Amino acid sequence: MEEDYWEYKKNEAIYVDSKKIHFEPTGSFYKDIVTYCELARIQVHPSFIKPKKVILEGALIEEMLKKFEETKKENKGQDQEPEVLTFYTIRIDKNSLHALHAVLPSSKIRTLKFANNDFTFENFALLLKCIKASTITRLTFDWNKLPKTDQALVDELIENEEKKVKENNIEEEPIRQIKNSPFVPLYIICLIV
Numbered sequence: 001m002e003e004d005y006w007e008y009k010k011n012e013a014i015y016v017d018s019k020k021i022h023f024e025p026t027g028s029f030y031k032d033i034v035t036y037c038e039l040a041r042i043q044v045h046p047s048f049i050k051p052k053k054v055i056l057e058g059a060l061i062e063e064m065l066k067k068f069e070e071t072k073k074e075n076k077g078q079d080q081e082p083e084v085l086t087f088y089t090i091r092i093d094k095n096s097l098h099a100l101h102a103v104l105p106s107s108k109i110r111t112l113k114f115a116n117n118d119f120t121f122e123n124f125a126l127l128l129k130c131i132k133a134s135t136i137t138r139l140t141f142d143w144n145k146l147p148k149t150d151q152a153l154v155d156e157l158i159e160n161e162e163k164k165v166k167e168n169n170i171e172e173e174p175i176r177q178i179k180n181s182p183f184v185p186l187y188i189i190c191l192i193v
Contacts, residue, residue, distance in 0.1 A: 005043070006043040006044065006045060006046055007043070008091045008093050010043070011042050011043055011045070011093040011095050011096060012093040012094060012095070014040075014041065014042055014095055016040045016041070016042060016095050016098060018040070018098040018101070018102065021036070021039050021040055021102070022039075023035065023036050023039055023102055025102065025103055025105070025106035025107075026106070027081075027106045027107065027108075028081065029081055029082055029103060029107040029108070029109060030048070030049075030050040030082075032102075032103045032106065032107070033048045033099055033100075033103050034048075036099045036102050036103060037099055040095060040098070040099065042095045042096070042099070045090075045092060045093070045096040045099075046090055047085065047086065047087045047088075047090060047092070048085075048096070048099070048100075081107065081108040081109075082107075082108065082109055083108055083109060083110050083111060084109065084110070084111040084112075084113065085109050085111070085112050085113070086113040086115075087112075087113065087114045087115070087117055088113075088115050088116070089115065089116045089117070090117065091117055091118050092114075092117055092119070092123060092127075093123070094122065094123055094126055097123055097126040097127060097130060098126070100130050101126070101129060101130040101133060101134075104130055104133070104134035104135075104136065105133055105134050105135065107134075109134075109135075109136070110135060110136060110137045110138065111136070111137070111138040111139075111140070112131070112136055112138075112139050112140070113139075113140040113142070114127075114139075114140065114141050114142065114144055115140075115142040115143055115144070116142070116143045116144065117144055118144070119144050
């Protein structure tokens with residue numbers, strides 16, 4: 001694509017046959033996600049961009065720099081791979097989810113956090129597909145409303161979560177919120193595997 005910015009409608013409208021993309025992940029999330037997006041000819045979702053280092057000001061700077069140097073020595077100068085990926089108030093398109101599906105299994109990401117992303121059921125189903133094929137152990141899905149148009153998908157999600165709640169002695173409130181709502185406000189669902 002010629003534009004150098006990400007836009008939901010443009011990325012969503014592009015047809016990508018993910019089965020025809022020959023992609024070999026390296027295990028480096030940020031490099032892999034950019035490579036996949038280039039192969040698919042889509043823009044990189046803003047949540048997939050490596051955070052830039054920020055210069056901090058304040059009284060604790062010396063302590064923070066000391067900890068940073070210690071961590072750097074432990075990692076021997078290697079880039080640290082993310083373990084958490086957060087999508088906060090930005091919609092996520094189906095092609096970005098396909099990219100995530102391709103990259104997640106080889107990454108070190110164990111937690112996905114979504115908040116106020118206006119998911120469609122199609123994209124939510126793709127997200128579940130991503131999670132099933134990965135090593136994600138925790139999903140936070142906060143303030144995302146999904147109309148109950150695909151009751152089978154909702155029923156499967158609820159059934160799977162109820163099993164995990166019973167097996168792991170987790171508080172049952174998120175499950176009650178799902179069952180008793182005209183929408184599916186998946187406020188917080190923790191997937192534990």
